[in-house]
Amino acid sequence: MTALEDATTEETDQTADATDSVASSETDSSDSSGGHIRLEGVRKTFDGGDIVACDDVNISMDGGEFVVLVGPSGCGKTTTLRCIAGLEEPDGGRIVVDGEDITGLKSKDRDLAFVFQSIALFPHMSVRKNIRFGLDMKTDLSKAEKRERVESAAETLGLEETLDRKPAALSGGQQQRVSLGRAMVMEPAAFLLDEPFSALDANLRDHMRVEVKKIQRRLETAMVFVTHDQEEAMTLGDKIVVMNDGYVQQIGTPYEIYNEPANRFVADFIGSPSPNLVECTVERTASGVTFASDFCRIPATDEQAAAVQDGQTVVYGIRPEYLSMRDDGGQFTARLDVVEPLGDRDAIHLTSGDTSLSAVTPQGEVSRDRNEVSVAMQTDEAWLFDEHGERIV
Amino acid sequence: MSTDDFDVTAVTLKATTYGVISFLVLFNLVVLAFIFSVSFMPPSEFFGAPHIIPQNPTLDAWTSGFEELQDNLVNSFLIGLGTTVVALAISIPGAYAFARKEFYGKRAGFYAIISAMMFPYILLVIPIMDLWNDLGLYNTIPGMIIAYQVFVTPFAIWILRDFFAKLPTDIEEAAQVYGCTQFTAFLRVILPLATPGIVAVGFLAFLTGWNDFLFANLLTTGTGPVPAVPVLYGTIGGGSGERVYWGKLMAETLIIGTPPTILYLVARNYLENAFTV
Ligand SMILES: Nc1ncnc2c1ncn2[C@@H]1O[C@H](COP(=O)(O)OP(=O)(O)OP(=O)(O)O)[C@@H](O)[C@H]1O
Ligand SMILES: [Mg+2]
Numbered sequence: 001m002t003a004l005e006d007a008t009t010e011e012t013d014q015t016a017d018a019t020d021s022v023a024s025s026e027t028d029s030s031d032s033s034g035g036h037i038r039l040e041g042v043r044k045t046f047d048g049g050d051i052v053a054c055d056d057v058n059i060s061m062d063g064g065e066f067v068v069l070v071g072p073s074g075c076g077k078t079t080t081l082r083c084i085a086g087l088e089e090p091d092g093g094r095i096v097v098d099g100e101d102i103t104g105l106k107s108k109d110r111d112l113a114f115v116f117q118s119i120a121l122f123p124h125m126s127v128r129k130n131i132r133f134g135l136d137m138k139t140d141l142s143k144a145e146k147r148e149r150v151e152s153a154a155e156t157l158g159l160e161e162t163l164d165r166k167p168a169a170l171s172g173g174q175q176q177r178v179s180l181g182r183a184m185v186m187e188p189a190a191f192l193l194d195e196p197f198s199a200l201d202a203n204l205r206d207h208m209r210v211e212v213k214k215i216q217r218r219l220e221t222a223m224v225f226v227t228h229d230q231e232e233a234m235t236l237g238d239k240i241v242v243m244n245d246g247y248v249q250q251i252g253t254p255y256e257i258y259n260e261p262a263n264r265f266v267a268d269f270i271g272s273p274s275p276n277l278v279e280c281t282v283e284r285t286a287s288g289v290t291f292a293s294d295f296c297r298i299p300a301t302d303e304q305a306a307a308v309q310d311g312q313t314v315v316y317g318i319r320p321e322y323l324s325m326r327d328d329g330g331q332f333t334a335r336l337d338v339v340e341p342l343g344d345r346d347a348i349h350l351t352s353g354d355t356s357l358s359a360v361t362p363q364g365e366v367s368r369d370r371n372e373v374s375v376a377m378q379t380d381e382a383w384l385f386d387e388h389g390e391r392i393v
Numbered sequence: 394m395s396t397d398d399f400d401v402t403a404v405t406l407k408a409t410t411y412g413v414i415s416f417l418v419l420f421n422l423v424v425l426a427f428i429f430s431v432s433f434m435p436p437s438e439f440f441g442a443p444h445i446i447p448q449n450p451t452l453d454a455w456t457s458g459f460e461e462l463q464d465n466l467v468n469s470f471l472i473g474l475g476t477t478v479v480a481l482a483i484s485i486p487g488a489y490a491f492a493r494k495e496f497y498g499k500r501a502g503f504y505a506i507i508s509a510m511m512f513p514y515i516l517l518v519i520p521i522m523d524l525w526n527d528l529g530l531y532n533t534i535p536g537m538i539i540a541y542q543v544f545v546t547p548f549a550i551w552i553l554r555d556f557f558a559k560l561p562t563d564i565e566e567a568a569q570v571y572g573c574t575q576f577t578a579f580l581r582v583i584l585p586l587a588t589p590g591i592v593a594v595g596f597l598a599f600l601t602g603w604n605d606f607l608f609a610n611l612l613t614t615g616t617g618p619v620p621a622v623p624v625l626y627g628t629i630g631g632g633s634g635e636r637v638y639w640g641k642l643m644a645e646t647l648i649i650g651t652p653p654t655i656l657y658l659v660a661r662n663y664l665e666n667a668f669t670v
């Protein structure tokens with residue numbers, strides 16, 4: 001076929017190299033070359049510029065890294081991923097893979113595999129043919145080599161029994177595995193996955209998550225994974241990219257993102273239950289600096305005190321786990337609304353003044369029968385954000 | 394279940410449905426039975442009192458009918474086939490472009506094509522005859538095939554456009570990610586998935602070429618490639634009111650009706666095996 005002739009020898013070489021590295025990956029895991037993706041100021045608009053789907057996106061990913069793009073619905077995650085895949089042409093910026101600018105390349109000429117949210121299998125082909133499709137189109141491997149790759153992918157994904165069925169005869173989970181298999185056999189520089197498990201039920205989703213992470217570890221191939229679920233992002237990512245409204249908010253490891261959010265949006269978006277974010281006014285007196293809200297006055301730590309001015313409005317943020325319940329001696333008292341068991345921990349929902357707060361405590365520590373508790377905050381774990389939501393301390 | 398649950402509306406509805414369906418089926422079957430039986434009757438019998446079982450069955454009508462139609466059936470077949478091939482060759486890429494591509498004047502172009510279907514096409518016979526005479530297409534099979542495109546193609550584009558538009562774009566994108574150009578993605582993924590639509594449209598195009606009387610009669614002369622249907626008209630006596638040989642007429646009707654029926658059965662098989670996307 002013409003498409004086979006189209007496949008350049010260069011591509012074939014790359015895939016051949018990839019074969020070697022995968023074959024040896026279980027014994028020798030030192031080398032994870034390839035898959036360095038860099039986005040430089042990528043911008044994409046729709047409807048003649050009226051809708052800005054993403055703008056000024058700068059992300060740099062190392063080979064073998066698991067990067068998760070996370071953000072609320074409509075924030076531009078899919079668009080960013082489609083730009084990397086070549087399914088959208090950016091209005092501006094560059095996309096560089098392993099030092100090569102691929103911004104203008106057609107999708108088929110990029111050494112990347114995409115897994116669609118909608119699965120997008122070819123309904124008229126058997127599972128085997130679906131998985132083999134990319135090999136047939138892009139490579140000139142021998143029949144035997146193709147069969148070997150297809151069967152080894154099928155084995156990894158537990159699809160051996162289904163190879164000769166049509167996609168319609170598979171469950172949703174199996175279909176998404178086929179779609180992963182179709183990507184895996186390509187041994188690409190990087191995998192791009194757009195909310196691959198959003199159509200699956202919760203148990204299966206957890207299971208698939210682990211599978212994908214394992215596969216990624218074993219193949220040592222860069223993976224860009226899109227999700228709107230912050231929990232999924234935290235569990236999967238080596239590196240998390242938080243997006244909102246088309247802009248990257250923060251890039252970091254799960255711990256960095258969780259512990260040191262760059263702004264109010266990230267703080268609020270990551271973690272469950274959400275952190276407590278309380279608007280306060282800074283009061284600087286002779287005895288020290290305090291943050292005054294409608295229900296309490298919280299003393300500032302030295303570091304916090306140094307960064308704020310008298311009269312400034314700030315948002316005081318603290319994770320629920322740094323609120324502790326006492327009988328007395330806390331910084332303020334609060335009404336106990338609901339105790340929500342989370343397994344080994346309880347989420348406690350409180351109201352103080354007009355403000356709702358949440359806390360997380362070990363299981364059973366706070367009795368459901370209590371009406372009022374005294375709350376102490378571990379103030380050195382708190383964050384301060386300015387009126388624009390940017391992090392101060 | 395107790396009789397209290399007896400749902401009068403549901404039962405009435407069901408009874409009515411079955412009533413109407415039985416009536417329609419009977420209506421068709423009786424006529425078909427008569428056509429069939431008369432085709433085996435000698436003239437003396439069908440000019441006598443009406444009855445359904447032939448008393449002296451004969452194959453005369455069938456043999457003479459078939460002899461008369463032989464060459465014309467070949468013409469009809471070539472015309473039907475040509476109409477189908479040309480219509481698909483035009484409408485598949487056309488419909489795809491209207492479904493998936495953005496281009497200047499897309500809406501206006503589409504409505505212009507659709508509105509071509511709205512005219513009674515007898516309007517077109519005179520200009521087409523005139524034009525075909527000048528172009529040397531008058532009284533030729535290619536002339537007929539091209540003439541039918543005037544109303545077959547818009548219809549085909551209309552149906553296929555919807556078909557293509559309904560296929561999910563991400564399947565096409567998946568093909569492109571995994572190594573297809575837009576064109577090979579179309580060939581390998583879109584075309585196979587659109588098979589039911591293409592088969593249906595192709596079948597209708599064939600039927601038009603096969604069954605049409607107006608163009609068939611007016612764009613050919615007795616010396617040219619006359620299709621089968623105008624011959625049937627001749628058997629009725631060209632409307633002259635002479636004695637009509639009903640036996641032969643019925644036999645010819647059935648002969649002409651057979652190929653499309655077979656084709657339909659083949660096509661139906663295809664349509665039922667269509668893939669759900
Ligand atoms: N083809 C398109 N035409 C017009 N607007 C679009 C198109 N694709 C995306 N958008 C808009 O761009 C913005 C970003 O969309 P995108 O699909 O990237 O979001 P997302 O982060 O993937 O959201 P979700 O989690 O819901 O999938 C949205 O406002 C969306 O409406
Ligand atoms: Mg999306």
